[in-house]
Amino acid sequence: MKYGIVIFPSKNLQDMANSFRARYDSHYAQIPPHITLKEAFETTEVKELAKEIKKITKEINPFTLNVFKYSSFHPVSNTIYMGVQENEGLLTLQKRLNSGYFTQEEKYQFIPHITIGQDLEDDEFHDVLGRLRMKTINHEEVCDRIQLLYQLDNGSWTVYETFLLGKES
């Protein structure tokens, strides 16, 4: 089965992201707005996987998510995103979920982001990005949990388990 690990930001931020995604994101209906910590991977050992994730999340305290810009992955792809500031908690978490037990080939360098548009035609891509780049965004919130998801046959994702960050979880 195919799994992935993400952060769902607050409802406010998800609603803001969805106001763009409804029009510009081909994956709008498949998953709520999210920050991907670990790209899709295959495993048949989900119980062990969950145990390993728990070990990691217990050792990492809640941290701040700061959304600070609109940007894109152009020319690699016509993906538009809300950029999330790097910080120690977030980077450590992502690193640990992609090394040791979790080692997996990473296709790209980790750039924390919330996708709000993808698979756009060139014209629309440049138009939307141009308009977004003139906006300012500076949103801060605390991230205190991550989610392990699995993918259904229709491409959508269901939550398997939530992991709270920090020792008290």
Place this chain on the structure above:
Amino acid sequence: MKYGIVIFPSKNLQDMANSFRARYDSHYAQIPPHITLKEAFETTEVKELAKEIKKITKEINPFTLNVFKYSSFHPVSNTIYMGVQENEGLLTLQKRLNSGYFTQEEKYQFIPHITIGQDLEDDEFHDVLGRLRMKTINHEEVCDRIQLLYQLDNGSWTVYETFLLGKES
């Protein structure tokens, strides 16, 4: 914010349900296939809510989900569902999530089910239900977790937290 509590069945059962939902369920894109344990309710105290749910789920062991028929809520509504056999664990869980701290007016008697069609026109409703009633279904699996969800402005649901059933969770 509006919350709800559900069971997501196994991937297999979700895929089976989605094969109908894609055509017949107006809520297909808003939430994965699920068994509702507690209808939508409002609260601003989600941390306390989570604590109270944990108290309950710790005291209830994993139980069997047995999907045994296709049926409908006609004439109350044109909803078609997969019926889930009642059993002690499931009924106790549902009862405790709707009494005491969780008291809320229940609009309907609890009939455990996975919706696979809703908001259908009469003709299509009777046609689909007629065909499904000739099928047999007898699927068993273990339920070992429930999910607390919240609703976004677009009507879709995001998982806030997973609760594992039983003492060891």
